[in-house]
Amino acid sequence: VPKIGVVLSGCGVYDGSEIHEAVSVLLALDQLGAECQCMAPDADQLHVVNHFTGEQAPGEQRQVLAEAARIARGKIVALSTVRISDYDGFVFPGGFGAAKNLCTFALDGVECSVNADVKRLIEVANDAGKPLCFCCISPVIAAKVLGHRGEPLLTIGNDAETAAALEKMNAAHEQATVLEAVVDRDNKVVSTPAYMYGEASISEIYAGIRQAVDETLRLIG
Amino acid sequence: VPKIGVVLSGCGVYDGSEIHEAVSVLLALDQLGAECQCMAPDADQLHVVNHFTGEQAPGEQRQVLAEAARIARGKIVALSTVRISDYDGFVFPGGFGAAKNLCTFALDGVECSVNADVKRLIEVANDAGKPLCFCCISPVIAAKVLGHRGEPLLTIGNDAETAAALEKMNAAHEQATVLEAVVDRDNKVVSTPAYMYGEASISEIYAGIRQAVDETLRLIG
Numbered sequence: 161v162p163k164i165g166v167v168l169s170g171c172g173v174y175d176g177s178e179i180h181e182a183v184s185v186l187l188a189l190d191q192l193g194a195e196c197q198c199m200a201p202d203a204d205q206l207h208v209v210n211h212f213t214g215e216q217a218p219g220e221q222r223q224v225l226a227e228a229a230r231i232a233r234g235k236i237v238a239l240s241t242v243r244i245s246d247y248d249g250f251v252f253p254g255g256f257g258a259a260k261n262l263c264t265f266a267l268d269g270v271e272c273s274v275n276a277d278v279k280r281l282i283e284v285a286n287d288a289g290k291p292l293c294f295c296c297i298s299p300v301i302a303a304k305v306l307g308h309r310g311e312p313l314l315t316i317g318n319d320a321e322t323a324a325a326l327e328k329m330n331a332a333h334e335q336a337t338v339l340e341a342v343v344d345r346d347n348k349v350v351s352t353p354a355y356m357y358g359e360a361s362i363s364e365i366y367a368g369i370r371q372a373v374d375e376t377l378r379l380i381g
Numbered sequence: 382v383p384k385i386g387v388v389l390s391g392c393g394v395y396d397g398s399e400i401h402e403a404v405s406v407l408l409a410l411d412q413l414g415a416e417c418q419c420m421a422p423d424a425d426q427l428h429v430v431n432h433f434t435g436e437q438a439p440g441e442q443r444q445v446l447a448e449a450a451r452i453a454r455g456k457i458v459a460l461s462t463v464r465i466s467d468y469d470g471f472v473f474p475g476g477f478g479a480a481k482n483l484c485t486f487a488l489d490g491v492e493c494s495v496n497a498d499v500k501r502l503i504e505v506a507n508d509a510g511k512p513l514c515f516c517c518i519s520p521v522i523a524a525k526v527l528g529h530r531g532e533p534l535l536t537i538g539n540d541a542e543t544a545a546a547l548e549k550m551n552a553a554h555e556q557a558t559v560l561e562a563v564v565d566r567d568n569k570v571v572s573t574p575a576y577m578y579g580e581a582s583i584s585e586i587y588a589g590i591r592q593a594v595d596e597t598l599r600l601i602g
Contacts, residue, residue: 176451179404179451180408183400183405187583190582212444214455226432226433229433233394236433363412
């Protein structure tokens with residue numbers, strides 16, 4: 161049974177992991193026969209957004225690991241304690257948390273930095289030939305970490321601005337629909353747009369993510 | 382296209398809506414061709430639980446509607462503003478929030494009280510012959526509100542203590558597996574155990590909830 165790490169960034173689209181995407185990843189992995197383990201950085205969130213008003217909640221602070229634990233029903237480990245050799249691959253759901261808490265892309269664009277544990281995980285897994293899967297906005301992390309190693313092929317759907325950012329970070333971009341996954345077999349990197357199409361339906365999100373998860377499991381050597 | 386209200390109670394199994402269940406409800410409704418609208422009480426949560434440690438977070442306070450909005454990607458309305466005649470039925474995901482924020486069952490057992498807007502919604506929908514679907518622990522709310530009206534048939538899985546509480550509140554209990562839904566055609570009430578089986582897999586949760594949602598849609602007159 162393949163063992164897959166699911167890297168979360170909080171709980172909620174505007175300041176953490178996008179919940180429909182994260183649950184679709186967990187559901188698809190289970191349906192396709194993989195075992196999975198949720199993990200997240202033990203760090204403060206960039207900020208807290210009230211998801212009813214859409215406004216930043218002034219003075220509130222939350223912790224990425226404790227909020228991500230909501231999606232994991234408490235079954236989660238700190239990214240800093242993860243032994244990468246225990247896993248066969250990793251999946252990154254999207255949500256602004258991927259661009260706010262796992263890296264600083266939401267603030268710094270192509271000049272972003274990546275959380276040290278996230279960077280280590282991607283580098284070591286890629287060195288070891290383990291597949292990595294990135295949903296929604298999270299391909300920006302793949303581009304930043306792996307861009308200098310070759311030219312990973314990634315998709316963020318059809319958003320021209322983010323596609324241009326990926327290319328500036330030395331990735332190649334391929335357009336895809338919400339139902340499609342783009343597979344870079346040489347670099348063992350899979351990506352799918354998910355809620356980069358903000359008006360997509362939840363069943364489309366699930367279908368695209370299931371496709372990406374399936375392709376990721378097929379890349380396990 | 383049937384329009385279904387999904388009644389949320391926060392975001393996270395220990396103090397709000399169980400996230401896998403809530404997303405399974407939204408996914409199944411969309412896959413089966415229903416339109417859905419999330420809704421939640423505009424009220425404070427009973428408390429906040431740190432889902433990494435499992436401990437109550439002292440001094441923290443969160444708001445049911447704002448947290449539930451995380452699951453709804455911001456597309457949510459306050460329960461007090463809902464016009465029940467606009468809907469064809471309602472689904473209640475589980476999670477401790479159903480027993481802490483929608484009613485006081487977690488504190489008061491069979492002597493619990495039910496949030497006034499939740500009570501109104503269930504009574505008016507039931508009067509109008511609209512189907513109601515309850516997942517996991519949320520059938521306790523159905524028993525409390527509808528128990529005196531007849532004897533609704535509900536399932537809570539195989540938990541003897543909660544089944545006895547349902548019966549004390551004048552409901553009938555039928556055992557069911559995580560994959561099954563119990564349908565009370567006379568009262569138009571559907572229930573499914575979901576994470577009342579705490580060790581069930583996420584794909585079993587989804588399968589049972591999809592079954593319950595399907596039965597609910599079939600009850601629309």
